[in-house]
Structure formats: structure tokens, C-alpha cells
Amino acid sequence: MRIVFAADHGGVHLKEYLINFVKEDYDCKDFGTYTEESVDYPDMALLVSEAVAGGEFDLGVLCCGTGIGVSVSANKVPGVRAALCHDVFSARMAREHNNANIITMGQRVIGPGLAGEVLKSFLNARFSGGRHARRVNKIQGIEKRYCNPR
Ligand code: RB5
Numbered sequence: 086m087r088i089v090f091a092a093d094h095g096g097v098h099l100k101e102y103l104i105n106f107v108k109e110d111y112d113c114k115d116f117g118t119y120t121e122e123s124v125d126y127p128d129m130a131l132l133v134s135e136a137v138a139g140g141e142f143d144l145g146v147l148c149c150g151t152g153i154g155v156s157v158s159a160n161k162v163p164g165v166r167a168a169l170c171h172d173v174f175s176a177r178m179a180r181e182h183n184n185a186n187i188i189t190m191g192q193r194v195i196g197p198g199l200a201g202e203v204l205k206s207f208l209n210a211r212f213s214g215g216r217h218a219r220r221v222n223k224i225q226g227i228e229k230r231y232c233n234p235r
Contacts, residue, residue, distance in 0.1 A: 096148025
């Protein structure tokens with residue numbers, strides 16, 4: 086499974102921790118940022134979102150201070166279902182029910198130990214399909230109605 090990571094300056098240390106936590110088991114790519122120098126979270130979210138929506142990677146992980154900015158930004162890209170998760174149950178449900186393809190977390194919200202378990206829960210889960218597929222298809226219907234790429 087190919088996983089792409091990115092963070093802004095507010096999430097850079099959590100991103101580093103998470104890559105190190107899973108890199109033995111997954112094919113991981115780091116799109117930055119690499120320092121605490123300020124960068125804008127929509128720019129970092131866009132890098133990962135386009136790579137996941139384009140099929141270059143299976144799943145994405147985005148970190149910022151709260152996880153909110155990267156989540157809101159990522160969800161503007163058609164084909165992305167980004168889920169802000171700070172607990173293990175939500176992370177599993179995000180895959181099983183929502184077929185989320187990006188998880189977002191906030192370095193100022195969650196400690197690294199729990200964040201690692203949340204990420205593992207996300208990566209180990211699989212989409213359940215069935216009635217959930219009908220609902221995810223409806224999300225795609227909303228995208229078709231409102232997203233008009235030039
Ligand atoms: C950056 O200071 C901070 O606003 C950002 O990391 C994130 O929390 C935004 O949602």
C-alpha cells in the first residue's frame with residue numbers, strides 16, 4: 086500500500102513521527118514540509134489530495150495544528166474523502182463506512198502515541214461496501230453537481 090504524507094509547520098513533528106511509525110510496513114512518501122518555517126496548510130493539503138485523487142497513492146495522511154485546515158482543504162478536491170480523526174474508532178469507521186482516502190490529525194490536539202494507534206486503525210480497516218457504497222456514491226453525486234473544473 087502506497088501512502089503519501091504532508092504537513093504544515095504546525096503538524097511537521099507529528100507527520101515525522103507517523104512516517105517513522107509505519108514506514109517498515111508501508112511504502113511511504115513524504116511531501117514535506119520538513120521544518121517549522123511557516124507554510125500554508127492548503128498548499129500542503131493540495132499536494133497530497135491531487136496525488137491520492139489521481140491514483141498515484143492509495144491513501145494520504147495530512148497533519149496541521151488542529152487537523153482541521155488540511156481536512157477542509159483536502160475535501161475541496163474531487164475524489165478526496167478526508168476524515169479528521171483523533172480516536173481509534175472514528176479512524177476505523179472512516180474507512181469502513183465513508184471509504185475515506187485521507188486521514189487528518191492535529192499535532193496540537195493529539196499526542197504521538199495515540200496518533201500512531203489512530204493511524205494503524207485507519208490503515209488496517211477496509212471499506213465495507215453495501216449500503217455504505219450507495220452513500221459514498223451520493224457524495225460523488227454532490228461533487229458532480231457542484232465541482233466544475235475549468
Ligand atoms: C497554523 O498556525 C495553523 O493554523 C494550522 O496548522 C492549522 O491548525 C489550521 O487548521
